[in-house]
Amino acid sequence: MLKGFKDFIMRGNVIDLAVAVVIGAAFTAVVNAVVASVIEPLIALVWAPDENGTIGWTVPGLHGPVTFPVSDLINAAISFLAVAIVVYFVFVLPMNTWKERQAAKAGVVEEEEEKLPTEQELLVQIRDLLERSSAPKA
Template sequence: MIKGFKEFILRGNVIDLAVAVVIGAAFTAVVNAIVSSIINPIIALVWKPDENGTIGITVNGLWGPVTFPINELINAIIAFLAVAIVVYFVFVHPMNVLKERAAAKAGITPADQEPKLPTEQELLVQIRDLLEKTPGR
């Protein structure tokens, strides 16, 4: 039972997903705070915020000015990239290195891990054999 649990936990997808969810949730608050306290003021140096404090491009519409909130888009992009970079370099990359070392220690090469696909000629032979077996031919 413990061996099965160990295999389940060491399966790459499970660990990658769990790490991404936990670290992403925890790190998002930090990134959002950094973006709103550092990046937004830098953007405000270039664009003047409207009366609501929204930074973006203002266009005069039928019922008055409308501001497209570019600061929210920039916040989301920076937050996503920061979380993705941290999760990759702190967790995913080291886990991949550990997997490669374990495979090398076990004597498994990357070519051994990939399934061998049939060649084009083998596929054509299989198709020919299936067509010969088809009734009514």
């Protein structure tokens, strides 16, 4: 019973998913604070915020000006990339390294694929076979 549970937990996709959810939730607040404190002020140097503090393009509309909030898009993209980088380098990469070491200790060696002949080698073989079959028999 415990061995089955251990096998289930040690599957890579279960570990990866659990780590991504936990770290993503915890790290998102930090990333959002950095983006709001550093990135958005840098963006504000280029674009002036509107009366609501939204940074982006303002376009005149039928019922007044409309602002496309570029800062929200940049915030989401940077947050995603930061969380993905941390999850990969702190958890996924070490877990993959550990799995490779365990496989090496167990003597499991990945089999190399059989090397197939190139197109040129196949054409040479076909030519040689045609020459042999069309050669006059003595």
